[in-house]
Amino acid sequence: MKKRLFVILISSLWLAIPLSAQSNKLIRELESKRGALQKQIAETESILQNTKKDVGSQLNGLAALTGQIEERKRYILAINNDVESIERELVSLNRQLNSLEKDLKEKKKKYEASVQYLYKNKSIEEKLMFIFSAKNLGQTYRRLRYVREYATYQRLQGEEILKKQEQIRKKKAEREQVKAAKEGLLKERENEKAKLEAQEKEKRTLVANLQKKQKGLQSEVNKKRREANQLNARIDRLIAEEIERARKRAQEEARREAAARKKADAKDKTSSGTGTVARPKSEPLDAFTMSKADRELSGSFVANRGKLPMPISGPYIITSRYGQYAVEGLRNVKLDNKGIDIQGKPGAQARAIFDGKVAAVFQLNGLFNVLIRHGNYISVYCNLSSASVKSGDTVSTKQAIGQIFSDGADNGRTVLHFQLRREKEKLNPEPWLNR
Numbered sequence: 001m002k003k004r005l006f007v008i009l010i011s012s013l014w015l016a017i018p019l020s021a022q023s024n025k026l027i028r029e030l031e032s033k034r035g036a037l038q039k040q041i042a043e044t045e046s047i048l049q050n051t052k053k054d055v056g057s058q059l060n061g062l063a064a065l066t067g068q069i070e071e072r073k074r075y076i077l078a079i080n081n082d083v084e085s086i087e088r089e090l091v092s093l094n095r096q097l098n099s100l101e102k103d104l105k106e107k108k109k110k111y112e113a114s115v116q117y118l119y120k121n122k123s124i125e126e127k128l129m130f131i132f133s134a135k136n137l138g139q140t141y142r143r144l145r146y147v148r149e150y151a152t153y154q155r156l157q158g159e160e161i162l163k164k165q166e167q168i169r170k171k172k173a174e175r176e177q178v179k180a181a182k183e184g185l186l187k188e189r190e191n192e193k194a195k196l197e198a199q200e201k202e203k204r205t206l207v208a209n210l211q212k213k214q215k216g217l218q219s220e221v222n223k224k225r226r227e228a229n230q231l232n233a234r235i236d237r238l239i240a241e242e243i244e245r246a247r248k249r250a251q252e253e254a255r256r257e258a259a260a261r262k263k264a265d266a267k268d269k270t271s272s273g274t275g276t277v278a279r280p281k282s283e284p285l286d287a288f289t290m291s292k293a294d295r296e297l298s299g300s301f302v303a304n305r306g307k308l309p310m311p312i313s314g315p316y317i318i319t320s321r322y323g324q325y326a327v328e329g330l331r332n333v334k335l336d337n338k339g340i341d342i343q344g345k346p347g348a349q350a351r352a353i354f355d356g357k358v359a360a361v362f363q364l365n366g367l368f369n370v371l372i373r374h375g376n377y378i379s380v381y382c383n384l385s386s387a388s389v390k391s392g393d394t395v396s397t398k399q400a401i402g403q404i405f406s407d408g409a410d411n412g413r414t415v416l417h418f419q420l421r422r423e424k425e426k427l428n429p430e431p432w433l434n435r
Contacts, residue, residue, distance in 0.1 A: 057410050058210055059220055060319075064343055065203050067317035072196045079189045086182045093175045100171060104164040221335065231364055232338050235380055235419065238371055242359045242378065243423050250291045298375025301354055307434050309398050311381060311418045313349040316342050319415065322428040338426050339380065339419030346406040346414050350381040351398050353433070358393040358401075370401050380419035 310316060320341035326334050356374040363369070368384040372395060384402035389395060406414040420429040 058206060058213075060410060060413055062203065062206050062210065063319035063341070064317055065199065065206065067319040067343065069196065069199050069203065071317065072192060072199065076189060076192050076196065079185055079192065083182060083185050083189070086178055086185065089178055090175065090182070093171060093178060097168065097171045097175065100164060100168045104161065104168060107161050107164060225336070227365070228336075228338070231369070231382060231417075234362065234364060235369070235371070235382075236424070238360045238362065239378055239421055239424060242371070242373060246291070246294060246373070246376070250294070253291045294373075294375040296375070297356070298377060301374040301377050304354065305432050308353040308432050309351070310342070310433055310435070311350055311353050311379070312342050312344045312404065312416050313351055313400070314345050314347075316344045316348075318430070319343045322430065339417060340429050342416045342418060344404060344414050344416065346412040348404045348414050348416070349400040350384055350402050350404055350416055351400050352395040353379050354397050356395055358389045358391050358395060361387050361389065361391055367405055368402055372401070376423050378421045378423075380417075380421065382417035382419070383415055 318340055320335065320337050322337055322340055324334060324336040350370070352372055354372075354374050356372040356379070359371040359373040359378060361368060361370050367382070368387040369380070369382045370384065370387055370389060372379045372381075381401060383405050385405040387402040389401045395401060404414050404416045406412045418429055420427045420432060
């Protein structure tokens with residue numbers, strides 16, 4: 001009765017121990033990453049607006065739809081990666097389970113042998129005869145200890161078997177949980193593929209409709225190109241002016257440092273009376289393009305590449321990417337973007353991607369544009385209906401700098417045009433942003 005009670009107690013203790021969290025942690029991490037993408041897709045779906053009959057609106061609708069399709073493809077790719085991770089986890093769990101079952105089999109075999117031995121030598125008389133048939137007191141003591149230790153050994157073997165059985169039970173439960181997560185992911189992937197196919201069909205219909213209006217479309221693209229060229233020319237000029245101001249600041253700082261060194265040299269010469277003290281040769285003034293503060297800010301900006309926040313508040317779709325490209329399905333329609341276009345919801349704010357100083361705020365065609373300097377990097381925010389900063393202001397990361405214009409004539413379409421420069425060099429902003 002006592003032995004049975006002991007076995008029940010051991011089983012109860014092991015049942016109270018929580019399941020291994022390794023696989024649960026993996027699943028939670030994958031769900032968290034995927035959840036962010038899923039939220040982004042759900043929010044961007046609300047941005048897509050019904051297109052009007054005019055060519056300009058349809059072209060904008062095509063850009064928004066293309067951006068949404070890219071987001072969904074990115075989500076499907078994330079699902080594929082998660083499925084591969086879970087499959088690797090299943091392989092690992094099966095390997096661990098096989099090892100546990102093999103170990104259990106060996107322990108049961110040893111336990112069976114010990115039980116058979118005890119059965120053959122089960123009587124108290126036999127144990128007493130074994131102990132008292134010793135030749136001397138020392139041997140008697142050793143035999144007594146052997147009998148006790150063998151009993152303890154058998155009890156521990158039984159406990160080890162219970163432990164191993166509980167480990168196997170947990171591992172099987174863990175494997176079933178991972179399998180269920182994989183099945184759920186596969187279903188989700190199929191749903192997303194169906195949505196993607198529907199959106200691509202919608203896109204083909206829209207492109208076919210635009211192809212019938214090729215002449216009007218070309219006219220609209222030329223209009224957008226003229227506006228972009230006008231904006232970029234103004235930005236280029238302002239950036240050149242800012243670079244020149246930065247160069248002059250750096251040279252002035254270098255002059256002050258050179259004057260301080262010269263004064264220190266003269267003082268050393270006077271006090272020692274043995275000639276000048278050797279000092280490092282100073283660089284020519286032309287070598288200074290940034291002040292010390294600008295160099296530090298540039299280094300910090302570069303260190304955050306890929307971690308910078310999106311320059312727009314709320315949900316968004318990237319509707320036009322960096323560089324020159326042809327509009328899919330349309331003949332001789334090419335666009336050249338010096339940055340990226342990000343569509344958000346009406347009321348969205350433009351926000352600084354990093355600490356810096358406002359280099360310029362200017363208006364063009366009734367809209368505001370803001371340039372922020374981060375050392376020798378400059379971020380550009382265009383198409384604002386209002387600006388909440390002015391030239392010379394210091395801004396911090398994620399600080400709102402103005403409201404993005406919402407076009408009432410185009411269903412409240414709200415688009416931020418964003419550029420990133422390293423002095424005069426134009427950069428693709430996407431690799432710098434955290435998406």
